[in-house]
Amino acid sequence: MDELRKIERKKKRFAVRLKNSKKIICTDIPGLNIVLCNVGQATGFKKNDLLLMLEKITPTPIVLKFIAEKGDSHCFIVFSRIEEAKIFYDTYDGTLSGNSDVPLYMCFVESVPNNEIICSSSNPEGLTLIEGFITEDEEKQLYQLFDWIDESNLKNRQVKHYGYEFRYGSNDVDLNQPLDEKIPQECEIIWKRLEDYGINFSIPDQLTVNKYSPGQGIPSHVDKHSPFGDTILSLSLNSSVVMDWKHHSKAYVPVVVPSRSLLVMQAEARYDWQHGIQPRTWDPIIEVRKIDNGLVKVITSETKARGTRISLTFRKTRQGPCNCCYETLCDSRVTADLDEVASHLEDLHVHQVYEQIAGHFSSTRHKPWPKVVEFLQDIPPGSIVLDLGAGNGKNILNRNDLLQVACEYSAGLLSECRSVTRACCVRADVLHAPLCDCRADAVLCVAVIHHFSTYARRRQAIASIARLLRPGGRALVTVWAKDQSKSNYLCKDKVNTESDTYKTAGIHLPVHQNRTQFKHNDVLVPWKLRKVKENKLENESSQTLLRYYHVFEEHELEELCRNQGVVVEKSFYEEGNWCVICQKI
Numbered sequence: 001m002d003e004l005r006k007i008e009r010k011k012k013r014f015a016v017r018l019k020n021s022k023k024i025i026c027t028d029i030p031g032l033n034i035v036l037c038n039v040g041q042a043t044g045f046k047k048n049d050l051l052l053m054l055e056k057i058t059p060t061p062i063v064l065k066f067i068a069e070k071g072d073s074h075c076f077i078v079f080s081r082i083e084e085a086k087i088f089y090d091t092y093d094g095t096l097s098g099n100s101d102v103p104l105y106m107c108f109v110e111s112v113p114n115n116e117i118i119c120s121s122s123n124p125e126g127l128t129l130i131e132g133f134i135t136e137d138e139e140k141q142l143y144q145l146f147d148w149i150d151e152s153n154l155k156n157r158q159v160k161h162y163g164y165e166f167r168y169g170s171n172d173v174d175l176n177q178p179l180d181e182k183i184p185q186e187c188e189i190i191w192k193r194l195e196d197y198g199i200n201f202s203i204p205d206q207l208t209v210n211k212y213s214p215g216q217g218i219p220s221h222v223d224k225h226s227p228f229g230d231t232i233l234s235l236s237l238n239s240s241v242v243m244d245w246k247h248h249s250k251a252y253v254p255v256v257v258p259s260r261s262l263l264v265m266q267a268e269a270r271y272d273w274q275h276g277i278q279p280r281t282w283d284p285i286i287e288v289r290k291i292d293n294g295l296v297k298v299i300t301s302e303t304k305a306r307g308t309r310i311s312l313t314f315r316k317t318r319q320g321p322c323n324c325c326y327e328t329l330c331d332s333r334v335t336a337d338l339d340e341v342a343s344h345l346e347d348l349h350v351h352q353v354y355e356q357i358a359g360h361f362s363s364t365r366h367k368p369w370p371k372v373v374e375f376l377q378d379i380p381p382g383s384i385v386l387d388l389g390a391g392n393g394k395n396i397l398n399r400n401d402l403l404q405v406a407c408e409y410s411a412g413l414l415s416e417c418r419s420v421t422r423a424c425c426v427r428a429d430v431l432h433a434p435l436c437d438c439r440a441d442a443v444l445c446v447a448v449i450h451h452f453s454t455y456a457r458r459r460q461a462i463a464s465i466a467r468l469l470r471p472g473g474r475a476l477v478t479v480w481a482k483d484q485s486k487s488n489y490l491c492k493d494k495v496n497t498e499s500d501t502y503k504t505a506g507i508h509l510p511v512h513q514n515r516t517q518f519k520h521n522d523v524l525v526p527w528k529l530r531k532v533k534e535n536k537l538e539n540e541s542s543q544t545l546l547r548y549y550h551v552f553e554e555h556e557l558e559e560l561c562r563n564q565g566v567v568v569e570k571s572f573y574e575e576g577n578w579c580v581i582c583q584k585i
């Protein structure tokens with residue numbers, strides 16, 4: 001009797017707590033819903049314990065839902081018939097049961113929490129999950145083969161690589177640095193078996209092993225497109241896990257990935273969805289239910305503990321850009337787009353402008369720059385000298401004993417160059433010079449690279465120079481400096497109030513004020529076009545054109561030359577320009 005009164009008091013206190021925490025009301029009137037007040041997820045009470053209790057009642061009551069929420073020491077049951085709920089209540093309330101050594105007590109409740117999440121039951125297109133892909137023995141062997149302990153690893157999981165090291169900064173591999181350790185031959189059973197499933201794939205050459213302790217995960221990501229090919233495989237060992245799949249259309253699909261299964265990611269799943277594993281010690285139990293004749297996935301409030309999971313992610317490396325048709329997550333697409341904008345900008349504000357100002361520009365540039373004369377003075381007769389971006393040819397020396405080749409994109413300047421110098425003239429830009437590799441003894445690239453509008457294109461320009469030089473050959477490269485304080489470019493009375501911006505090729509760029517200090521690295525520099533008549537400038541200014549410049553910081557040019565097959569021998573500032581002399585190695 002005393003025991004019963006104690007339980008009644010406990011029930012009252014529980015009812016108050018439940019009302020406060022979940023707005024759920026306990027009631028004396030029997031209904032379909034029961035709350036078990038002192039057992040739940042946190043006490044280790046599982047659906048199976050409930051099933052055992054139900055089985056002892058004849059006929060076995062039908063339970064529609066069992067809700068054991070994370071961290072709670074109570075749980076809810078929804079019966080299909082009130083009589084059955086009553087029988088359950090009468091059988092077990094106040095008894096020692098349910099996997100517990102204290103008496104179980106329960107109440108009827110007006111409602112139950114509904115925090116189940118309903119999602120589409122269809123997996124991302126291109127995702128194939130092959131359950132039981134390997135046997136338990138194979139799983140054991142592979143687990144032993146790949147298990148390791150290494151404390152000094154990633155923060156949220158441990159990783160190991162075969163074939164090529166996966167570089168976490170850039171999320172790619174260096175194809176020039178294959179690892180000595182290739183994918184172990186024990187994995188070859190996988191390729192053979194996959195063929196039996198009729199799946200089209202290339203034999204992988206890169207393996208990332210991820211070892212997750214309970215509580216660890218992997219942030220949502222797409223495996224970068226450009227370094228890897230069309231098929232990515234993930235074999236799961238030892239523990240199942242829920243992998244979350246997210247699409248930019250906001251679609252979300254959790255996928256239960258059991259141990260011994262193989263996940264095959266292709267097409268949309270490979271290229272257009274992100275996947276990740278939440279850092280938890282547990283996973284929700286996911287059920288597939290039929291609603292209105294369709295299937296849905298329900299993330300229930302029930303959970304399942306995770307064990308240590310090792311996954312083997314197999315990829316095939318790719319040479320060159322990705323050419324998928326899924327642009328949202330494609331890194332190749334982004335660079336291609338940026339490059340397109342850049343080359344359009346240069347077309348408008350470098351090529352077209354020089355074409356228009358050729359005559360006027362040429363009339364302002366006469367003598368070779370002293371540094372060029374100095375650079376070429378020791379070069380032996382018979383040498384091949386390339387002048388990339390030769391302009392009107394002012395840097396072509398009046399020497400008979402050199403083969404001088406002038407490359408210039410502006411037809412106007414090139415014809416000027418052709419008429420006044422003895423150089424071979426080629427119409428081409430620096431990035432596409434139609435000249436053989438490794439032939440030039442010397443390359444000049446004076447005041448050209450600052451006209452390339454992305455870092456990648458400026459790097460490509462240096463790479464072009466390196467390509468054209470013979471080993472041991474040298475280049476003189478100069479670019480306009482942002483710091484003009486040590487040149488006579490600045491006009492003392494002028495202050496840069498630079499407030500104009502100009503929208504061109506889809507981007508806004510500041511318009512520089514001539515003869516003032518630069519405020520930005522990427523600017524449009526006005527050119528006041530004057531007509532040239534009978535070799536004389538007409539005074540009346542007719543038009544202002546804008547030339548694009550990337551003005552360089554100190555050391556930026558040296559940095560651009562790094563790891564491009566040249567070494568910088570000398571670097572200096574001269575008359576508002578940063579200059580390097582570099583040698584091909």
Ligand SMILES: O=C(O)CCC(=O)C(=O)O
Nearest residue numbers: 208210218223234311313
């Ligand atoms: O553990 C997994 O199955 C996924 C691993 C993964 O996505 C990756 O390494 O890129």
Ligand SMILES: [Fe+2]
Nearest residue numbers: 221222223275
């Ligand atoms: Fe991945």
Ligand SMILES: [Zn+2]
Nearest residue numbers: 225322324330
């Ligand atoms: Zn792609």
